[in-house]
Amino acid sequence: MSSIQTKAENNPHILVLGMGGTIAGIASNPEDSPLKYEAGQIAVGSLLAHIRSAIPEGIALVSHQVANINSRNLSEPLLSLLGETVRQALDNPMVKGVVLTHGTDTMEETGVFLQLTCGRSAQDLGKRVIITGAMLPSNASKADGPSNLLDAIRWASTPLENCPGGIYAVMDGRGCLAMDLAKRHATDLNAPIQASPSSSVGLINPSWLSGVKAVEAAWLEDLPIPAGNEWPWVEILTSHAGARAETVSHWLDTRVQGLVIAGSGMGGFHDEWAKPLAGATKRGIALVRTTRTGAGTTKQDIPEMDLAGCMASGTLSAPRARIALQLALNAEKQAKLAGKSLTWQDFFARIALLPEFRVRV
Numbered sequence: 001m002s003s004i005q006t007k008a009e010n011n012p013h014i015l016v017l018g019m020g021g022t023i024a025g026i027a028s029n030p031e032d033s034p035l036k037y038e039a040g041q042i043a044v045g046s047l048l049a050h051i052r053s054a055i056p057e058g059i060a061l062v063s064h065q066v067a068n069i070n071s072r073n074l075s076e077p078l079l080s081l082l083g084e085t086v087r088q089a090l091d092n093p094m095v096k097g098v099v100l101t102h103g104t105d106t107m108e109e110t111g112v113f114l115q116l117t118c119g120r121s122a123q124d125l126g127k128r129v130i131i132t133g134a135m136l137p138s139n140a141s142k143a144d145g146p147s148n149l150l151d152a153i154r155w156a157s158t159p160l161e162n163c164p165g166g167i168y169a170v171m172d173g174r175g176c177l178a179m180d181l182a183k184r185h186a187t188d189l190n191a192p193i194q195a196s197p198s199s200s201v202g203l204i205n206p207s208w209l210s211g212v213k214a215v216e217a218a219w220l221e222d223l224p225i226p227a228g229n230e231w232p233w234v235e236i237l238t239s240h241a242g243a244r245a246e247t248v249s250h251w252l253d254t255r256v257q258g259l260v261i262a263g264s265g266m267g268g269f270h271d272e273w274a275k276p277l278a279g280a281t282k283r284g285i286a287l288v289r290t291t292r293t294g295a296g297t298t299k300q301d302i303p304e305m306d307l308a309g310c311m312a313s314g315t316l317s318a319p320r321a322r323i324a325l326q327l328a329l330n331a332e333k334q335a336k337l338a339g340k341s342l343t344w345q346d347f348f349a350r351i352a353l354l355p356e357f358r359v360r361v
């Protein structure tokens with residue numbers, strides 16, 4: 001670590017964490033084929049060096065590389081490490097805000113994970129964690145990473161009265177709660193924001209802010225972060241035309257602890273699955289229904305009566321519901337160890353009621 005970095009660490013600063021992704025990617029032939037690249041090639045410190053002259057006066061930055069991966073390879077132990085790193089940063093009085101550079105492919109999972117494990121602390125401690133990334137590699141002529149990173153740094157360091165502490169995300173000049181972020185386009189520069197448009201950064205919309213406050217009022221306690229090797233095993237199964245019973249029955253003789261159904265329409269599934277899913281619940285496998293449509297709410301007992309114990313996901317997409325179910329199963333285990341009789345459904349219900357809000361500005 002350089003002496004400049006050590007000195008900055010002992011003074012108020014914004015901590016910039018690097019996880020890799022396209023924002024840290026390099027294309028071998030950026031002029032002709034900017035979309036042919038390797039993600040996670042450049043250190044987060046170099047990304048900052050590249051934008052140094054544009055960083056507003058008075059903002060001190062410290063960088064820390066948590067990982068440098070293509071986020072499609074995001075692992076559960078890495079999420080644990082990231083969660084612990086963010087918690088430590090929130091507890092550190094010298095850290096005034098946190099920026100996280102991340103691949104866009106699985107920002108959806110990381111966004112909800114950080115909200116559910118660190119959201120309350122961020123709110124209570126009055127600090128913002130801002131996730132950002134890029135759709136074009138760092139050496140593309142129109143690379144979007146530098147402006148996204150600058151937006152994230154500015155937002156992490158703006159005064160608290162403009163926007164409360166919490167877990168947010170920014171891409172292509174627009175911000176949202178990180179738990180509302182989802183990549184819904186393969187190539188657009190604002191791909192990760194499309195499903196949940198919110199507020200232009202620097203122009204915080206009052207109705208958007210009231211949505212943020214509604215989530216914050218509902219999220220009263222962070223969930224424990226599972227130890228790296230103790231994440232419950234949960235799979236996502238998509239219902240589709242021609243779905244087979246074996247797709248579900250296959251899991252009954254494994255150690256899988258939960259199944260998230262990405263169902264059709266309002267979260268329905270093929271009749272072929274009814275019997276094996278009933279078998280799954282009898283074996284104690286946790287079941288959550290979501291919709292594969294990409295938007296809208298999955299409600300309990302709609303369109304049909306749910307199997308006993310099965311939970312509807314509310315507005316959570318399948319990838320988010322999977323993380324939520326893993327954290328709920330882990331929270332149930334921790335509660336049991338502490339002598340409390342809370343179930344995963346108790347924890348999951350708290351998560352599923354969090355509103356997703358879509359305000360176009």
Ligand code: SIN
Binds near residue numbers: 103
């Ligand atoms: C990744 O998710 O790491 C690659 C894709 C991206 O960042 O856009």
